[in-house]
Amino acid sequence: MLAIDAAAYRSPWRRVHPAAKGVFFGGLLVCALALPTWPAAPLVAVVALAAAFGPARVSPRAFARAAWVPLLFIFTGSLALLVTVGGPHGAVAFDPAGPAQAAEVTGRAAAAVCCQLLFAFTTPLADLLPRLTRIGLPSALVEVVALIYRMLFVTLDSARRIQTGQAGRLGYVDRRAWIRSVGSLGAALFVRSYDRAQRMQRGLECRGYTGELTVLIDDLNLRPAAVAAAAAPPLLVAAATLGYTFLGAGP
Structure with missing residues (x-):
């Protein structure tokens, strides 16, 4: 069994309905992609990691092993934004706007990767697929x-x-x-x-396959209070980001 799957089956959040976890991590993912990068991306990463290493009890070592490859890919891919190709001879030159663009892409992508990995660390695929x-x-x-x-x-x-x-x-x-x-x-x-x-x-x-595989699904109650609690952190991140943006743009 893969390390992520083993951690998901051991997670205390396994008994939480996947829809509630989808609202939580999916809302943070939307914040990371749709809101201004600063301060949305750091806030999303902090909230997601605090929930994962706190109540969800995700192992930091296991998370680091799963995250270093995509994070390294993001970092190396963003380096291409530091240069520009053009000019009369097609020369490669440093782009003055490159560092800001690279930082924005890296921040958004890293925060999004954290949300997706932490959802995988707390939700076994066998619990998610039948509900799709x-x-x-x-x-x-x-x-x-x-x-x-x-x-x-x-x-x-x-x-x-x-x-x-x-x-x-x-x-x-x-x-x-x-x-x-x-x-x-x-x-x-x-x-x-x-x-x-x-x-x-x-x-x-x-065995008489008729086009649909019937499997037994664990009965998990989806309570409105759980959905509201899961939606609260993304909403707070969105409010904090928009407030910071508007105050920073003010006179």
Whole structure:
């Protein structure tokens, strides 16, 4: 099981209805994307991280492991905004407006990544997917996502077993052996995944598959008070940002 999924199943917020968590983290995400970057992005990040490391009890170490790759991608991508390409000879030059643009993009994207990751750290996908059909998503699309999600763990386990066998046979002893072993690993995974998908399809047909997978969903009460409490922090962030913006623009 992936670290994010394991943390989501252990989270004390698992018993909170996904809609309430969607209002909370989704509202913060909208604030990060729609409101002025400063101070919206820092406020969103602070509120989300305070809720995650506080009542949600998300492990800071696990969050750092999951966040460093997308945050590094955001940072390296924003560096391109520091330069401009133009002029008579197509020269690359420093853009005076680049640092402000890079800071704005980095702030918005980093705050948005925090919201999405923390929603994933507190909400197992198995609790979320069956409820998506209730808000109008096609059941076929939800079922395809669920099947891919479940087969992902089987594929990762198969890759781990194959890699262990290759390593035991000195399959990664040098560069040439490493390239050959990685190619063999990819080919074996493709064949096994295709065969497993075919067997799954035949199994569903033999069990009278009618176009919809019926699964048992935990009964979680969605209370209006919980939704109101979840909506309060995004509204406060929006009010604080707009107030700061209007006061700063005043005489």
